[in-house]
Amino acid sequence: MKIAVYPGSFDPITNGHLDIIERAADVFDQVIVAVSVNSAKKPLFSMEERVELLREVLRPYPNVRVDSFTGLTVDYVVSQKARVIIRGLRAISDFENELQMAVTNRKLKPSVETFFMMARAEYSFISSSLIKEIANYGGCIKGFVPEVVEIKIKEKLAQLKG
Ligand code: ADP
16 A cells, blocks of 8 residues: 655645645545644644644544544654655755755665655745634635635634734
């Protein structure tokens, strides 16, 4: 069974992430979407909220599982009996970081391969941060994120603004 892990912050899941997941689920027997703790980022949604949102959005995909992890991605991948890490590439600007991570992960665990998937053109400008910024200033994020995410972002921002 070919299992791939798609790690990320998913704060929150966007249609760009969803597109990568759908396409990966078509190729691999199982895809594990794994929420990781990125210490460099201050998340809007808690780990539990991000997992819950992902589970709701990904319910229609029988071979996609949602999980969370702390620690090294390669260790998590091995613990799941997977060999592949999937990452999405949007623009040249993603490349440097992704190359550094892929090379480092290869050094740490040579049996684990990183597969890159190019973002679909219409989603290539979408990032979770951009979505949050648009929503924060009252802009419309319809079409950029699944509907349930749109609702949850509005709720969360309203909550934060008291
Ligand atoms: P991380 O903090 O690990 O970068 P993200 O949730 O921002 O977590 O992204 C997870 C993965 O999804 C990364 O490989 C990122 O490049 C990719 N990604 C993010 N947005 C898109 C998009 N719109 N289209 C395709 N891939 C994307």
